[in-house]
Amino acid sequence: MNKPLPIHIKKGLDVKLDGLAELQTLEFPAAPFHYIRPSDFRWLTPRLLVAENDPVEVGTPLFADKQDERVVVVSPVRGCVRQIVRGAKRAILALVIESETNAAPFRVVDVPMPSNSQDARTLMMQYGLWPMLRQRPFSVIPNPDAQPKAVFIPCFDSAPLAPDYNQLMEGKEVFFQNGLKIIRMAAGNAPLHLCVREGADNSLFERCEDVQLHYFQGPHPAGNVGTQIHYIDPIAKGETVWFADPQDVALIGRFFAVHELSFEKMVALTGPAATTTGYFTASYGADLTKLFKQEWGREELRIISGNVLTGAKMEDFPTVRFYDRQVTILREGGQREWLGWLLPGFRKWSFSHTFLAWLFPRKSFAHNTSLHGGRRTFMMTDVYDKVFPFDIIPLSLLKACYIKDLEQMVALGIYEVDDEDFALCEVVCPSKMECQQIVRDALYELKMNS
């Protein structure tokens, strides 16, 4: 097969950050607790299926989605539901599962090979593998009855300090290929797009059969699934596309190939404030306090599940979220500086060239969580355009989202984007707009009205 021409993403930005994960495996003993949080799944309203002190196995359903009770989230470990943590209005914040010591991290289930789309979907839902798929628009768990027009597997990550996919996928090739087969079957033979980084070692993905390979080059957000969908097969109103993480595809493949139900993934520990970096294996929700004993609980550090652009701050539960493959440790900011706006700024990182630091492009910068300014209205009208590679006018769409003008949002291309696609706009915005929140709220409004 001839290699297709790479798709070149011209607009975007690679934020330079210290603390890329070293290619080493970190010792991570079995976690004593797992925190399963419904908030990991966008807009899922949970209906509890277990009670406190119930014993659970790997794959025991913990809660179902109230909108469609066939969709369940299952326990990733064998153990016992120790506590159900509730917040305001009795919303479920987390299920605390105490893991059984020395229990195998997987369960053997005698499951038949599915023969058609419905079979595959039913089995995936039954064993909690269905949430591994997500659907665009909205990045939610797909509707079990809908037919996607395509399936996308983003096989590289371009976010700051992104993990190396060859490291994540080591030893999972056969499972990955089997997972692709199952997903293709579940998706009713919709085309399967694998998006890889031009110039990287993609041999693992190039060996897959019956897939369409696409090569991307350029800065972040080249690795975002939204960007890839936009360049390959954009979503119009009424269409849906599925996407999944390659490690999740491998877990699905492993289940159907060797009948082992497991939720263990490799996760990268990264960040400028991490004492050690590397890769470790954990199930989603695993209590990571043993891993960063030195960092957890220190007020001057922020531990993020995910990357610095789209991740979530871990406050009560030191875990990795369901869809994340990276943990980042950053230093908290907020230090006040005298006449900060007036100084030459040799050490200040900025996408604009207003600080003299841009004359020394190779220098690495001490990023922290400071907002570096006050919130203003949209003023620098061209700054979003420079980091937003879609054929969509970001400022117009953001303004439509801001005032929740649904018709205009749809016309301007809201179905093609997700909040993570606006992360870079948010980073470079001198008015300190909460772009991701604006888009997320608008998407919610749209979903509720559609």
Add this chain to the structure above:
Amino acid sequence: MRKFNALFDAIDSFLRTPATVTATGSHIRDCVDMKRIMITVMIALCPALFFGWWNVGYQHFTVVGGMGCAISFWPCFWYGFLKWLPLVIVTYVSGLAVEVLFAQWRGHEVAEGFFVTGFIIPMIMPPDVPLWIVAVATAFAVLFGKEVFGGTGYNFLNPALLARAFVFFAYPSVISGDKVWISGGNDAVTGATPLGLVMNGHTEALPSTWELFVGTIPGCIGETCKIAILIGASILIFTQVADWRIILSVLVGGYATALLCHVSGLCPVPGYQQILMGGFLFGAVFMATDPVTAAHTRVGKYIFGLLVGILAIIIRVLNKGYPEGMMLAILLMNIFAPLIDYCVVQANIRRREKRYSQLKTTRR
């Protein structure tokens, strides 16, 4: 003390960067904020301002002492500075008073936008303009150009230009004619600007191209030295604070129209001289590029700039009542910028719809 919250916040965040940290979305942010953007624009304005100080004095001493007298540098500079200082103080006091009052009333922070507006207003006024007129014009511009629409970011007219337009229409005698452009001049000596000379048909008295370029001519404080304005332009373009697309397209539109007018015999002045006369270059670099009031879309910026350039020259050449067309051209295009954006956005919507339907057909 709560009544003065807005003022305290403004002073506090002026002195020290705010302590806020990211709460939702991206955990790291760019170090740039609106204060930094505004200070960069002010730095870019400084070369033109410094030359303006000197030139105000130079023009004054030339008229008072007569041509050919020895004029030293520092007295000129000092004279111009003293002329400018009360102007800028009055502008800031009157404008910031309105700004702070509204910020307090609406309960938001004082936006930095006025720092640039207040810096530009004295630069686009004649040196001897009465201070009370400047105060009234500034308050009018901030109030009706900005605050009634919701404050900085919601305005559709450039406030500094609005202040100038206010003076131009309300008190025309202090900002037009031959007598106002030289500080301390007397009735016996006229100090017509090059544009005034062209309007009255005295093209033979026009300064040389070199003088137009260097700026040793009568005019507003900040607009005469084209070298200083070009230095400012390069600062704005290198720091990416101003969009080069607008500057380039204003120049292209203006030059093409001026050339056409010259070739067709409508105007005796060559095209390149039109660009160097009056506030054309100053407007192109510092006024048309205002990101809030210019077109917001990338293609829109080219159209906006071209039309500003074309209109400015057309007003200059065809309308004998208004020798300086740049101010009116920019204000007019400020009004049309949302329409330009609307057209560009609609084109984008249609293009994407076409792409969706093409993809659907190929899939079938």
